[in-house]
Amino acid sequence: MALELATRVSGEVTIVDLRGRCTLGDETEDLGRELKKLIDGGCRKLLLNLTGLSQIDSTGVSTIVASYVTLRRLKGEVKLLHPTGRVQTVLEITHMLQVIPNFEEEAAAVASFSTRTYTATQ
Amino acid sequence: MPAPCSAPGVAVSQTALVIDSGDELNELLNGVLSGDGWFIERAANNEEALELAKRGAFDLIITGRKTRGPDDVELLRKIRGTRPHVRLIILADQWTPGDVLTAMREGAFSYFCAPFHPDTVAETVRAAMNDPCWDDGIEVLSATPEWVRLMARCDLETANRLVQFLQNVRDPNISEDDRSDIVTAFREILLNAMEHGGHFDPSHHVEISFVKARRAVMCRVKDPGQGFSPDEVRHAANASTPEDFFRHVAVREEKGMRPGGFGLLIARKLVDELIYSEQGNEVVLVKYLDTPTKSAA
Numbered sequence: 001m002a003l004e005l006a007t008r009v010s011g012e013v014t015i016v017d018l019r020g021r022c023t024l025g026d027e028t029e030d031l032g033r034e035l036k037k038l039i040d041g042g043c044r045k046l047l048l049n050l051t052g053l054s055q056i057d058s059t060g061v062s063t064i065v066a067s068y069v070t071l072r073r074l075k076g077e078v079k080l081l082h083p084t085g086r087v088q089t090v091l092e093i094t095h096m097l098q099v100i101p102n103f104e105e106e107a108a109a110v111a112s113f114s115t116r117t118y119t120a121t122q
Numbered sequence: 123m124p125a126p127c128s129a130p131g132v133a134v135s136q137t138a139l140v141i142d143s144g145d146e147l148n149e150l151l152n153g154v155l156s157g158d159g160w161f162i163e164r165a166a167n168n169e170e171a172l173e174l175a176k177r178g179a180f181d182l183i184i185t186g187r188k189t190r191g192p193d194d195v196e197l198l199r200k201i202r203g204t205r206p207h208v209r210l211i212i213l214a215d216q217w218t219p220g221d222v223l224t225a226m227r228e229g230a231f232s233y234f235c236a237p238f239h240p241d242t243v244a245e246t247v248r249a250a251m252n253d254p255c256w257d258d259g260i261e262v263l264s265a266t267p268e269w270v271r272l273m274a275r276c277d278l279e280t281a282n283r284l285v286q287f288l289q290n291v292r293d294p295n296i297s298e299d300d301r302s303d304i305v306t307a308f309r310e311i312l313l314n315a316m317e318h319g320g321h322f323d324p325s326h327h328v329e330i331s332f333v334k335a336r337r338a339v340m341c342r343v344k345d346p347g348q349g350f351s352p353d354e355v356r357h358a359a360n361a362s363t364p365e366d367f368f369r370h371v372a373v374r375e376e377k378g379m380r381p382g383g384f385g386l387l388i389a390r391k392l393v394d395e396l397i398y399s400e401q402g403n404e405v406v407l408v409k410y411l412d413t414p415t416k417s418a419a
Contacts, residue, residue, distance in 0.1 A: 001241040001242070001244075001245060002245060020241075024278060024313055025278060057306075057309065057310065057313075057385070057388070058310055058313075058382075058384035058385035058387075058388055061381075061384045062380055062381045062382060062384055065359075065371060065381040065384075066371075066380060066381055069368060069371050069372075069375070069381070072368075086302065086306070090306075090388060093387060093388050093391040093392070094359060094384050094387055094388060095359075095362075095367055098367075099367050099368075
């Protein structure tokens, strides 16, 4: 399934639900544009919900890294929620799960934004 | 290689012939095709489909999952004898590992071995409906069960078709995990070749060979570019450690480049060896198999 995006808000945290395949193509470019739009619009606490993601490739990883780096420069944060299967494998291989904080539960992920100390994997 | 595009445009008649696949899949295909305004004709089996295809031109034919893969390939061969540009997607509950290769060689648009995910079928159907020139994208140059050589046009649609075929080569001697690793690594290297070597220019082609030995699967990809030296990819994810991971991002950003090198990083981890030629426009992937295959014993 091609990538589908849905954006919602929980307190100060903007949650983007990703569903389908985040791979080279128009939809992943849409993801990059959507994340840029959110950051340009003032979003500084961004949670990418990967629960419904079935596949990610190097282009998808690059898109997430770009938003992470941009937000870090703006003193904001990107975190990942519940990658599974091959998505988790690719994120591990590319060191994403060592570098970007990631969580199993949405409530814990959202709550973590309010604290200043955390480890990479919780 | 044939001319870059020889197929007629999609919007000539927009008629699909769908062979019975049972209620669930019929309904899915109906939704995808009707939703995009296609007219659908139905056939109960391959014989009826062949008769209908002889009488009228269809832009897309989808076989029924109840039929055997070899029978569907035979149907494809007969139909393409008179309708050479028809897009035919094969859905097969029963198949052999060689069917996918034969189907690719005979010019199938795509091939699905059961079990397959309906969403993936729907996505491929949409790709078939939207791709106006597809049937010169993959050319099988030679093929034995152990060694396949082919050329692939440098465009994303062709890459996706080729990967879809590869995902359905279900060799019983290769585990699911190994197959997934090989396909994922190959896809990254193929897209690197098409993007950096071929600049996604559909007049360019990538050369590909697959070799299945007793204890390993190998894949060679040669792109049409000038190659590269390791210095050029020094500032990339594949040359970084987790500790200094974002250093390469900053350097690339200064050069106006997006974060990169993840494809090489992924491929290196999923196969056992990744060997580049001196020029850097040719790479061999090697994946060692836990259990030796029987065919080359």
